Amino acid sequence: MSFPDGFLWGAGTSAYQIEGHHGRGESVWDAFCRRPGAVEGGGDGSRACDSYVRWREDIELVKELGLTAYRFSTGWSRVMPGGAHPDPKALDHYERFTDALLEAGVEPVLTLNHWDMPAGLSWADRSSVNAFTAYAQAVADRLADRVTWWITQNEPWIIALLGYQLGLHAPGVADLGTAVKAGHHVLLGHGAAADVLHAHQGVKAGCALSLFPCDPAGDSDEDRAAAAGSDGYVNRWYLDPLLGDGYPADMREHWERALGHGLDFIADGDEAAIGGRSDYLGINYYTRRVMAAAPPAPFPWKVVGPSGDVARTDEGWEINPGALRDLLIGLSRRFPGVPLMITENGGVFGDAPTHDGRVHDDRRIAYLRDHVEAVGAAIDAGADVRGYLHWSLMDNFEWALGYRPRFGLVHVDYASGVRTIKDSGRYYARLIAAGGTAPATPRIEAFG
Template identity: 90%
Template structure:
């Protein structure tokens, strides 16, 4: 099956991971990075890929790769350094950037919150929803006449889990009750920003969820129940209020048992303010979870795999393209009428430049090939998938993992900022040019 006309082939990045600090306000991530031991290797985002200054070079890379779409984020702490008032110079910058993308024939896919927020704000406080609405209004006022695809929030579950439950991401809070509250406020922020965007004709609002298919470790009834519970915790707790009938009752009961009190921060009218405001669903897919029953801590399940001799990235994540295919088909059947867009999909492969100056990352090429084939199979089964955005355009600051993991189609020498298109980037360019088909293994010819 051919990919449909207008299918968006692209790649993504986020502001804090690539831009560097130049000219922006203090972020919660700046504060977090100063904590001893918070970042592997002790790094921070002060320089990253220096893309705020080298953005024209990045647009040329996007053109060279033949991308039809580019996902990026506006830095909340850059646009609103004090969390209250917009900086016109920051908006000028993003306006120039969007215009350059459009001139290059590239569809902008703009993320409002990719984990970077001004210091002093916290999703634990309900007032941050209004601050986010004001920020969305400032960005939309400048760009909604030119940007069609808007992602309000990136990975609400990860924000709640790593930022507020485990304390492994900014702001570094480790409290279960605060995490549940923060996740709810993130979804309210989606609703508030989507309402802002609805005032602009042609603007489509969606939320990008980190979705993990959950499979049982065995065929036992207990492990099947563990997989269903994990699915509720990771996926349905966010999918259902966005696209369904509100928060799932089984997970509400789980949270109330774990916390020992009702979820009184979910007020009357909140679910109505979240639901019915998604013009599409963004899907960030990396791997699956294999679950087994366990004593409640706080829930009666635990991740036990995948285990054994399976293909893995350098970060140890199982590579399973079939799970992506099944995920897309299942979502399209469960939420008919909601277009899907793969907003992140990629893997850590640490291949470095060799003696010829090139990066021969054949494992990423195989990853791309297999996951694109999974999308093709989902389309053939009737899934309404509008685009595939690989993560990421270039190697970048990978949050608490620092600069070690390399996700990029483009290698970045962090000391010099020099960008080198990897073999996977060249393969992806061939795939895009072929409308979703490319040589089975890399037959790469140099650009130029």
């Protein structure tokens, strides 16, 4: 494998998951976390990793790991408390943070919306697009002269699915029609924010999609149709308007059947306002979906696997780096000329510090090695991949799952805030220094 010159090796976080409150405005997640039973363990983001205060310490971690890129988000509810007017102090903070990254030789990858929408706003309302545009303008006016890589929206499907369809994430709405409408407005927000960003020279704007390869559970025509339908629901409904020729016709028909009415919230000109604005595609990859046919109300498919003895994370997600390789190759062939970036990839492994003070997370090391190899194989097959950003830099608040799942290369003791670089973080540092070439053994002891 040979990774191209300038390939970005990084890790990611988001504002609500690590910063803590410290003067931030009320967000939809603050309100959601106050609902009894909404968050596992009853936690919230009021302290998280205290990174708004300890940001210099976090940049030292980035430097120690040898990262060449760091993905972070500007907190929407911090920059625009109340949703209408920017807070200069918040923008000052992110300006200092960005400058410190650049001084360390680290490329900032800035996310505008990583789910912490100001309270009082809703993606169910078309007016949210204007509010998001004003926020993008405020951040761009401060940082577009020094930040090249921008992510407008993080995981539109997850916002629609968990926030508005199932009610498992903020704002906790459970209505299918509202979810489809909200997802459309998120994409409109991408287009509007990209237009703001492209007014600044040299900026690259993209959207980070949660992409799940969909495979049939069996060889039947019904299972193959279920996998194709799931792909349309999860992936193509967002890929096609961003990078193709608008919303896919088969999924338009599906939504009209499922909702019992037309998609009148998609106005004339909306698809033109979404498409043609992505300088690259951000890919958040965790696992695949294995699908089987099901009764057609409202979806004629269901997730059934994989079954059997397959490698899994502690959250039960199948570990399948080959699916990432195939996804990257397939995207590069379907959308030639669109650069790709892995904006999230990681797994939940609950290893804790041992008697020697270290975190021996060998399974995460193997996960990293195998997924980086998959990215390299896709590049060798012709995919234009510009970077790999591991999720996450540090353990943090994982939304409705609270503080139990640990994704980080750095362990965080939440009571004290103490950060400890895990063996996987040290492994990643060695891998980066070697240009992506990993040893055969996943054990950190191989490095002495």
